[in-house]
Amino acid sequence: MRAFAIGVALGMVGMAQAQHVPDPSWEEIDYAKSVLAEIQPRSIAKRREYCGFIGRDTDGSLVATPAVPGTVASCLPIWPRADEMRVVASYHTHGAFDLGYINEVPSDIDLEGDIFRGIDGWVATPGGRLWFNDAAAEETRLVCGVGCLPVSPEFYKGLNGPVAKRYSLQELSAKTDGG
Secondary structure (H helix, E strand, C coil), X not given: CHHHHHHHHHHCCCHHHCCCCCCCCHHHHHHHHHHHHXXXXXXXXXXXXXXXXXXXXXXXXXXXXCXXXXXXXXXXXXXXXXXXXXXEEEEEECCCCCCCCCCCCCCHHHHHHHHHHCCEEEEECCCCCEEEEECCCCEEEEEECCCCCCCCCCCCCCCCCCCCXXXXXXXXXXXXXXX
C-alpha cells in the first residue's frame, strides 16, 4: 500500500483535471461499489491489489478506468486522458486477507495518495468492507461493513483488531504503522 501512494506521487501526470466533490452521491457510492464488487474476486484469487480511477465522461456519466493489477501491497493506476474523463476518485482493492498487513482499513499511505492528488478514494478490503477516503477532510469513512463486497476465504473477523467507522490520517497512521 505504501508503494501505491509513492508510485502515484512520482508517476502522476495531468492532475490538474481532478476536482474534489465534498461528499459522494448515492450514485457514486453505488457505482464504486459495483466497480469494486466486480474486481474483488479476481483481486482475492490473485492475492494482489487492483486499482484505477472513477470519473465523469463528457456526457456526465460515471465511468471507471480498467483495473490495473498491482502487487500484494501496492498498485499504480494509470491516469486517464482529460478527454476520457474528469477524475473524481481513485479505487483499489487490498487483495486476499494476509496476516502480514492491517488490510481491513485503508493505510495512511492510501489516504495520503488521494489527498496529494486532490481526489477522493474508494478502498475494498478482504473482509468485504468498503471505505471512502475523503481527501478534503483528510479522513476515511466506512461506507459498508463486513460482507458488503466479496470476502476473502482467509478473512477472520477481528484479527486486525477493532475497526472504527472513521479514521483521521493520524489515526490511520497509528493503526497501520503500529505507532
